[in-house]
Amino acid sequence: MHIQPARDLYPISVDQPCDLGWALSSAFDRYRLLVEPLFAQFPRGIRGYQLLYTVVHYRVARQNELAAYLGIDRTVLTYVIEDLCRAGLAEKQVSSEDRRIRIVEATPQGRTLVEETQQPLRQAEEVFFAGLSPDDSRIFRYLLSNIAVAFRSEH
Template identity: 40%
Template structure:
């Protein structure tokens, strides 16, 4: 009697070297390592990692309004409002009328916020490079491309998905 399992028609073989479910464990370990490195790197920002991501998004992606910002980050609008309040209080961002709709608010970085982001990006880059230290430059480049493609595919399929909820469920 054979003990080999057959793969259902149309299904792919398990990932090489992985048991079904191992991918989640590996991704969780990577995420934990990244969380620790990020938390130390962005500690000066209110909201820490979320605050850093918000500041980075308004500087580099220039979302049209607060709703677009929340959608991009996958942050609930109530949580987003409190986070923006903290960043406004710290003089890192400000709310202005959105050019496309004066009733909506656009979040922009202050000069102080932009300077802090530049400093933090150096720390975040160093932390990410340390996290990837076990990979060659070619492997790091390949990993970055693969992660970018996979996350964009998932985001497009589930545009309202909240990555923060996934992180919260890991604990």
Template identity: 40%
Template sequence: MTESTQTRPGDTMAAVPGDLGWHLGMVLRGYQTRFEAAVDQMPAGIRGFQVLSAVVHKDPPNQQALGAHLAIDRTVLTYLLDTLVDAGVVERIPDPADRRARKIIATDRGRHMLAVHEERVSAAEADLLAGLEADDAQTLGVLLSRLARNIHRTQPGTSPCEAMDNL
């Protein structure tokens, strides 16, 4: 057997139909537990972290684009943003391209809070992947990213939040 086809203790070579769902569910549950703990000090928890991260790293042009990117209903997003504004981590400003729309920007406090929580999330992710060799963890990340982008491209309205709710 070559290195790539050898099994490790507990590995199986053949998959049983349906096992993928169980595997993904277990990984997702392990991730969710660690992620929740990592962002427990973030206003609005996981969703607050996701919104703040998208605002800082994706710079959506307006509130509507932010909601579409995160697949969050606009009513839910409004309440979520109210929480983040009240916490002083984001601000709503008029969209320079359309003064009727609002752009969401991070405050200095929000950028600092995000940096602190990104370190915590990174540590949580490393903990989740600790059972894998470094190369395997990197390969898993690349493959999951490719798979997720493909699903998002072919099913653009798919909400990862709904998947979590139905797990």
């Protein structure tokens, strides 16, 4: 049996790329298949990881800010936070500025889990970017990040 290379089946060029929606969907499917197993230890999988990663690495801790940043409905966010808290990975604190506001913080166990996930995640991302040069993958990440940040700042 002979398997044709992907570029033979789906010829693309800079002047004639494939449909953007199809490309984004296919790329996301590939990414999800590669990284989903890494997030099995997080309550609610990738959403639990994203929330915990965000509170560990960014200055986004208020529940309404987390919902906006992550693009999660606030009702759903509440369940993700509760599950992380039950697992001992996060805790809710009352804001010192306004007692009505809850701040989400990672516990030491949560920080450790996020940190331990980084190396296998980098390895999975290397597989995801197979076929691209290191410069191209860096540029892709940068451009995609710009699109994501612009979208979040609009909404």
